[in-house]
Amino acid sequence: MKKVFLTGNEAIARGAYEYGVTFASAYPGTPSTEILENIAKYSEIYAEWAPNEKVALEAAVGASMAGARAIVSMKHVGLNVAADPLFTLAYTGVNGGLVIVTADDPGMHSSQNEQDNRNFAPFAKIPMLEPSDSQEAKDLVGEALKISEMFETPVLFRTTTRISHSRSVVQIGERQPAEIKPYVKNQEKFAMIPGFARKRRLILKEKLQALEEYSEKFPYNRIEWGINQDIGIITSGISYQYVKEVFGDEVSVLKLTMTFPLPKKLIASFAEKVKEVYVVEELDPYLENQIKAMGIKVKGKEVIPEIGELSPEILRERLKREKVTVAFKPYTAVPSRPPVLCPGCPHRGIFYVLKKMKAVVTSDIGCYSLGVLPPLESIDSILCMGASISMGHGFKKAYEANGKDAPVITVIGDSTFLHSGITSLMDAVYNRSNTINIIVDNSITAMTGHQHHPGTGYNAKEEPAPAVSLEAICKALGVENVSVVDSYDLKAFEDAVKNAMNHKDGPSVIIARRACALLKGKGPKGLYAVNEEKCKKCKICLRLGCPAIQVSGDRVFINPLSCVGCAVCVQVCPFGSIEKVGDN
Amino acid sequence: MAVKSVFISGVGGQGTILAGKVITTALVNQGYDVKMSEVHGMAQRGGSVITQIRYGDRVYSPLIEKGRADVLLAFEKLEAVRYIDYLSPNSTLILNDLEMPPASVLTGKEAYPQDIVPRLKEEIKNIIVVNAVNIARECGEIRAQNMVLVGVLARVMDWSKNAFIEVIRQVVSPKYVQVNINAFERGWELNV
Incomplete structure (x- = not known):
């Protein structure tokens, strides 16, 4: 073996x-x-x-x-x-x-x-x-x-x-x-x-x-008798490991592996043989409620939290009642480090432009969800896969029905659009919604680590496969105003949005296309730097939230190790002070 | 052998995952029971990332408890101070003397604290500060900073040097094997 x-x-x-x-x-x-x-x-x-x-x-x-x-x-x-x-x-x-x-x-x-x-x-x-x-x-x-x-x-x-x-x-x-x-x-x-x-x-x-x-x-549902048979713990999944970590063989454990249907007789006989029964489980009182419904007295969620991950130290503190001593306190007043859009991410410029539009922006699930964070902060809502287009449609219709108006823009990724955005767009066409729908097409399922989807031209085994055309789908659904722009071309994208704002007879679709900058062989090329003689230190480039653009005191510079050469920052600098200095 | 725990913290993209892979492969090869936990997905996009490694005769939890890590290997200074509660008074902090400003600092909204190293040196008895980036640069590949740090860790934990070199040969792509071995050895030889 x-x-x-x-x-x-x-x-x-x-x-x-x-x-x-x-x-x-x-x-x-x-x-x-x-x-x-x-x-x-x-x-x-x-x-x-x-x-x-x-x-x-x-x-x-x-x-x-x-x-x-x-x-x-x-x-x-x-x-x-x-x-x-x-x-x-x-x-x-x-x-x-x-x-x-x-x-x-x-x-x-x-x-x-x-x-x-x-x-x-x-x-x-x-x-x-x-x-x-x-x-x-x-x-x-x-x-x-x-x-x-x-x-x-x-x-x-x-x-x-x-x-x-x-x-x-x-x-x-x-x-x-x-x-x-x-x-x-x-x-x-x-x-x-x-x-x-x-x-x-x-x-x-x-x-x-x-x-x-x-x-x-079922042999994987098993009792592990401990030294102490006064306390019995019923548990399953990762929680079992935490129980064993903290208690070892000090207590008796009923490890459940088949957790539906529950082995009621096994649970009852275990509960009978110990004095006190605890249910240790992460999240909901799933086992606890069923065991209580069997008429067995157990303690569970009054000791173990039902929100967030469980951990050995939670059990040590709450169940074993040991004090967890911390020798060194983490520094709390230090800057946090939330995830950010990567350098060269084609989504960055899209959100930069959208922020200027003062529109209601419903968005979706993917890397572009990060457009919600500062400094881009362009997204109003994220709910579930595919919800951007349908929520934007509902928002727009409700405003119209009540005599209000606002531009409504929806943002969805290519993989998410194919997952569950198509029916939403069909709804918007069928019911004549004047929304602007942006498909940010980075040509891969990026957030989860670059998986193919029906639009990429490859299958799960990396073999060539037929590629679904996003623009053909949109047109087939009846969207009249479909445009395709390069996500790195901010002016072209802004023009497309303005054009769509004037289109008042049904939804528009803008496909903002540019491969994920992390895709091998498909990323941009080039290295850019701030010409410090031209830089007026207005710091507008910092509004992009690009990790490659850094500030040190008053000085703004581009970290050559991070820059991948998308040149989006070149387009936002009002003084032309960001220049190409090499090839990456 | 009693279970030992190594907590690795860093920034997405710094190579903590490869470091974890090299360490755990070497430990598994030596016959230990090993568990490792890491977080994927959204957190990896330049965010704060952690890898937890536990090994011994029999390991249950893949997660390390606060106050119980034998070593905190921090690839970045802010990512050290975020997790020092995992250390006990007798454990060791290996600190990469590297400043990677997060978004709020890049945009000038917050300042990067400048007193981290002196503060930690005062607080923590067993602290090793390494400039892994410089060492990796001298080896010819700045991205090999992770192997420099693995080298320091291996020496601190008294792990077999040869076992690691063998694993680097296995898991690193052939083009980068030698530079990674050099980086590992430079870390090992720091003899701190």
Whole structure:
């Protein structure tokens, strides 16, 4: 057996490989992205980026219906997008094993909310497994596929940032190819008209009862008796590691891995044998509420916070009641360091121009979300994938209906537009919305680390693929005023916005196009510097918020190590004092 | 062996992730149980980034508790003072003597504190201040500052030098192997 050091996401990919998965689909989203990226490296598995999570899940459902083992992965909010197929999928069940990975982000390291997707399991009525390290992440993919095929159900596989992005040692094995199961036409199972769905609903109820029995004997749900049997802790996922870190074998632990359906008898017998039961879980009182509903007295959220990430020191302080001594206090009055748009980022100039426009700007999810921060501060709203265009439309219509007026500009990325912006734009066309919609097209899914999408011309395996044309889509939807500008050309962009402001018969689209400056071989070239003789120290260039432009006392200079040569600053300097000095 | 913890802080793009990879690969190769946690996504865009490494006979939590890191390896001065609460009175701070102004300083809204090194020297008994950028520049590749710092860390932690050189050969792209090994050795030889 070979030992390797894998992130949870790499381990899940390895599990997909070892346990015979042949179909994988996903839409990128932190902290889930690397699952599909790593699966795509295995030639034995067909792997694809889907335009969004709903499509990814539906494609995986089709693969499962065909009899193949399939896996689909997404971030927590992605499962909201995929919720429609998910809930009815519980009724139809599967043919080939189907694993749905949801990677949650407690603490919102890179997300707009911290919803606890464990709640989806009882809501959608599908079983759920929660790994607590990379070894389990790999092994449980196999268990999940087994359960999926044994009970003909999809299995929810729930990780969190600290599982997905932590590395630990994993014993890996060989691939065990799974033979594709025969597909037999079965309309009562797969075609959910109400008459068939009512029957499947009853079957689902029986399935869940059988799954509960399975959960009772599932070996990954286990009791670890400690020296002290007075205190018992029920926990799962990463929280299990924190409990063991802080308490070792001082207390008794019931580690739950199949967290839906819960092994009620196992929990009851554990609770009976200890004097006091605590539930240690991150985010919602998911286990706690179900255990309390069983009539068992436990303590949970009155001790453990329900907001933000859990940590060993929280347990040490709140549960073990040890004082955490800090020898050195962090300096609080020091400048913070929020993430910023990279030097040469094509989004920078767009937001610089938009700030001058004094418009309402609804925006979306991606690197360009950073346009909300100073000094650009051009964005009014960020809600969810695809919301920019539809929210802008609603805002504009509500103003018009109430006799008010304001220019409304929406900003969405290329990947996000293809994910869920197209239907929003259709709404704006169909209902004659006078909004200006900017697609900031950096030709990649950038924020999550450069994943391809249907517009880039490459697929998940880096093979050439048909590229969707954004302008053709917009025109096909009926947008009459479509223009394409270079994101680095501030005047052309400003002119396009002004032109769109005069277009009063339906929405306009401006595609501001320029590849992400970090894309290999596609970034700009050149090195710029401030000519100090010409510089009047007006500091207008600092309004770009470019990390390469720095100020030292009164002097403004460009850091040659950071400058990539986009020349956007050249266009904002009123005195022509920024000059090209070389090639990068 | 009791679990040891190394906390790495820096700025997105400084090479902390590669440093973490080199360190953990070397530790895994030596048979330790190892866990490492890092944050990806939005935070990487020039923001404050941290990597936490724990190793020993049996490691549970990938996260280090405050006051319990054996070493804080700070790639930048502000990123040191943000996380010194992770140190105990006996642990070591390895500080890259580098100032990377964040956006608020670049735009002149806030000032970069100028007293960080003297303050930390006064406060922390075991402090090693390294000018990794200068050393890396002398090695011929300024971006190899991360390997200079890994070299200092390896010496402080009493890790096998050869194990690290072997790992650098494995994980660094061939073009940059030698400069990274040189940078590592220069860090190791600081003998602080």
